[in-house]
Amino acid sequence: FPSGYNDGPKNGYNNGYNSGYNNGHNGGYNNGHGSRGYGMISNLDYRFYDRSCPRLQMMVKSGVWRAFKDDSRIAASLLRLHFHDCFVNGCDGSILLDDSEDFKGEKNALPNRNSVRGFDVIEDIKTDIESVCPLTVSCADIVALAAREAVVLTGGPFWPVPLGRRDSLTASEQAANTNLPSPFEPLENITAKFVSLGLDFKDVVVLSGAHTIGFAQCFVFKHRLFNFKGSGQPDPNLAASSDLLSKLTDTCPNVDSSNSNLAPLDAASVVKFDNAYYVNLMNNVGLLDSDQILMSDSNAAALVKSYSESPYLFSRDFAVSMVKMGNIGVMTGSDGVIRARCGFPG
């Protein structure tokens, strides 16, 4: 990676943050082999808290399990929380900051408002950890570990999480609105957003597999059900599966009041972290336009096919891509802070 990758400026954090970010990185379309693996260049360290907070990982694990007992969707929500943190100013806990009178952060940015969940779970875990290891563990690291636990808890792969991220003092509503991929935009745009953060095309396909768990609100896919691209008809991909189409129109009748109703992203196994997401795409029953659209690109479709055939391949590649995502724009050393509470910068 270019120098400067890991040392985000302390002051004026957002100014020019992305400049030079991607120089020299492998741009765009490749098959992802080579330059992948756990050996990424990063200042993070698997053993960062071994001495300062030896029970950290156990505490995160039990906090996630506790929350999961009452709400199995929380696993999906915690995984998405890490993604929405890392894609906006790097994995720095920025998404966790509460709005105040003179500060508007990311929580209420368009992709997050009434959509991202799990803040209270992270805050509860942080409170536990503060009682044992005060001002030691960053919120960004807790989110990264919680995302891993969420995947393990739902039957997905375990991977060691490199640690030592520092928390931001600020957040950017605007960056959240522009950096996070939207389910309404074409694959090229989504890919460009990943590439601008040092990820690649394979990561788009692999990380989209996170949609093997969790839910989406009707308004993000409703345009596929009734009047796709002005045709007055459902998306032909969905129409081919009358079974799914009728379930979705039951959940999401064509009235505004259904907009926040929920449908499983992977109807085959909504709380199981498996490769069914890719099997769905092969069968044209992906829920989001941005999911099914992967099949319209021959490189992506080839990866989808191989993951649909091999859960092991998917598990392995997902773990690798999650470590990559967890490295985006991290602050280490004396940059940033360790927050006392995740919702407040101080």
Ligand code: HEM
């Ligand atoms: C590739 C571009 C992506 C797009 C366009 C996208 C879009 C979305 C949308 C629209 C939702 C539903 C939100 C709602 O209805 O409130 C969602 C849910 C979700 N996304 Fe993504 N996503 C993408 C990539 C990712 C990645 C990289 C991850 C994690 C590694 C992820 C994890 C999730 C999870 C787990 C949920 C379910 C959350 C829950 O049930 O609380 N997504 N995504």
Ligand SMILES: [Ca+2]
């Ligand atoms: Ca962030």
Ligand SMILES: [Ca+2]
């Ligand atoms: Ca699944």
